[in-house]
Amino acid sequence: MTSRWTPGHITPxxxxxVGPQSWTEVPALLCYDPSDPFAVRIAFGEQDGADGEEGIAWLVGRELLQAGLERPAGDGxxxxxxxxxxxxxxxxxxRAPSGEALFELSRATVAAFLRHTEALVPTGSETALLHLDQELDALLSNGGPDFPGR
Structure with missing residues (x-):
């Protein structure tokens, strides 16, 4: 099932x-969707391309990227x-079960992207955008009132 993701801001x-003996350029998109205000999506490859295949995407915490601009951040x-x-x-x-990759990217580009996300959803106001009550209701109802597992 393919879901169309609608971002609030995209930056190529x-x-x-970084390889053992050479470097390879990898085009990607930094994507931010205010409906998922804590996450930044890094989309590699063709996203919803003409061939019907999607590229690889990683969800990274916006706060993690912000912290990483100034000091080492993240575990795992x-x-x-x-x-x-x-x-x-x-x-x-x-790092994934299938392997790991080390990338170099522009710190200034990431900082500018994060400033745009901050204009959309200021840090500290993310939870106001989440519909936690609806999500919790769906979770506690086992997917709906007629769910057979109840």
């Missing part, structure tokens, strides 16, 4: 995949940190 970005599958030697370099490390 080129990441450098997603880590972000600024380079010590270059002011416009940000490192992004992604």
């Amino acid at each position: 970005i080129t990441l450098q995949l 599958d997603v880590r972000v940190w600024p380079a010590h030697t270059a002011s416009d370099v940000l490192f992004l490390h992604l």
Whole structure:
């Protein structure tokens, strides 16, 4: 089932995949949807492309990216940190069961993107946009009043 994701803000970005002997440019999109105010989507490859296949996307905490602009942030599958030697370099490390990847990306581009998200949903106001009561009702009703597992 394919769901169409409607972002509030999209920024194209080129990441450098850091390999053992070379770097590879990887085009991606930074995407922000105010209906999921805590997350930033990093979309790699064709998204809802003409061939019907979707690319890979990672959801990363907006707060994690913000913290990673200034200092190492994240544990486990997603880590972000600024380079010590270059002011416009940000490192992004992604780990999945199938492998891991280290990327270099523009710190200034990520900072500008986060400023746009902040204009859409200021930090601290995210929970006001969530429909927690509706989500909780759906969860507690086991998917609806006629759900067979009740």
